[in-house]
Amino acid sequence: MTEVLEIKRAVKDYRSEVKPTWCPGCGDFAVLNALYKAFVTLNLDPKDVVVVSGIGCSGRLPEFVSTYGMHVVHGRALPTALGVKVANPELTVIAVGGDGDGFAIGGGHVPHAVRRNVDITYIVMDNEVYGLTKGQPSPTTPAGMKAVQNSSSMPKMAPWGIMDTPLNIMGMVLTYGVSFAARGFSGKPNDLSELYVKALTHKGFSFVQAMSPCVTFYDTYQDWKTLVGPMPEGYDSTDRFSAIQLAMTEELFHCGVFVEEDRPTLGDLTRSIAERSKSPSRLAAIQSILESVG
């Protein structure tokens, strides 16, 4: 009998030849490295992985990964990723992007991706700002924040402070009914990587909010280091109401798995309909309808 040897992969097997173009110190480096590490942990074959992004600094991530990848139109990573998964359910499909890409222009896609529970992972690199377009406020920029634009070549975008109330994106996905949601911080890359492993192995739509500071236009790095904390002792990730309460707690960024729920995916449901439609009694019923109409 021929013995099949399992290939053990390392980070170098997932790193592409393209070097990241992010600013030195950008949180996105840790988000990327944590993803390489999660791929190693799961020993994924690069040919079976697709990473899809929209537009933004965060949207560049697929270029730095040696799996299949797509860098699509601003705000359209989710519908593209869903299409890829539906077309080939064998693939591991990951959508990535910024808070602006995902919750401003792309915000209308999130509830429907969650409802359909398609088995993909969505990583939102949340820096509470638009990085690529040089520091405009994003949907997650805190209200009253003034110092968003610090480029000498451009004026401050909101010199009197942001007037809009920020979106609580974790609270949103939890109330939409997401089947898996977690939060991590790029300052704790090993924890982030463990969350990715959980998200990638979850059966259904998984959401990871990766807090990833933009050191150039809105440097929250030091503040967030003191704000992040673990989930409360004895936290129950099957209790969605507690998860929502925790997400609304603004004094601390709790990091860990907020909610985890086992429910059928869109793939499970469509496969079961396909199976049922093949049963002899169904085929006989269809045959008799066809005969009755002539």
Ligand SMILES: Cc1ncc(C[n+]2csc(CCOP(=O)(O)OP(=O)(O)O)c2C)c(N)n1
């Ligand atoms: C249809 C369209 N509108 C606007 C833009 C300009 N634009 C490019 S990236 C971006 C926002 C990026 O912010 P975010 O998604 O938070 O990502 P980051 O750069 O911070 O990682 C905007 C408004 C665009 N490329 N296409």
Ligand code: SF4
């Ligand atoms: S502008 Fe901000 S988000 Fe973009 S690469 Fe630089 S630090 Fe990162």
